[in-house]
Amino acid sequence: MEDTVALTRLLNAAQAGDEVAMGKAFAEVYPKLRRISKARRRGWVGNPTLDTTALVHEAYLKLAKARDFEFKSRGHFFATASKAMRQALVTYAEKKSAAKRGGNAVQVTLDGLAENPGETWAEIVAVDRVLQQLEQISQRQARVVECLFFAGLSISDTSEALDISPATVKRDWAAARVWLYAALQGGLQD
DSSP: OHHHHHHHHHHHHHHTTOHHHHHHHHHHHHHHHHHHHHHHHHTOOSOTTSOHHHHHHHHHHHHHHOOSSOOOSHHHHHHHHHHHHHHHHHHHHHHHHHTTOOSOOOOOOOTTTTTOOOOOHHHHHHHHHHHHHHHHHOHHHHHHHIIIIISOOOHHHHHHHHTSOHHHHHHHHHHHHHHHHHHHTTOSOO
């Protein structure tokens, strides 16, 4: 518990502009961010130029620039890191798929998504698009998808990050997968 409180203080000091705290906080969270990113990277298909290190650095740069709020806890930091990884992945995926745009709809399956996603860049963009729609319906379910799909967090890490029970994470993940699948297949109307 003390380590968690100390990390939260370091993260908040780093956000306030304390360069020493920034270095210490980065050293503390870097290994976990790298493990998360590496887990996500294993499932990617396609261009490997956005590697684990690049994704971690992109996400951390986004977090370091965010000076308009405080991290409430270590879990809150990792939930925010999940969002930053999502943004970095989607930005990269949009750039990669821009040249490949066409009139064909992207077919995406959500079966086993968290365990072995195997998504392409176009699929990442498609999932992000429907996830934005889900955010309008259920913010919590969208955060669960963000943590599990975009950041590759485990059920227990997602539970900690969002301050909800593992059972709630599982229920939200199941419900969100059904909704996202229908949206990706064109079964839902805007």
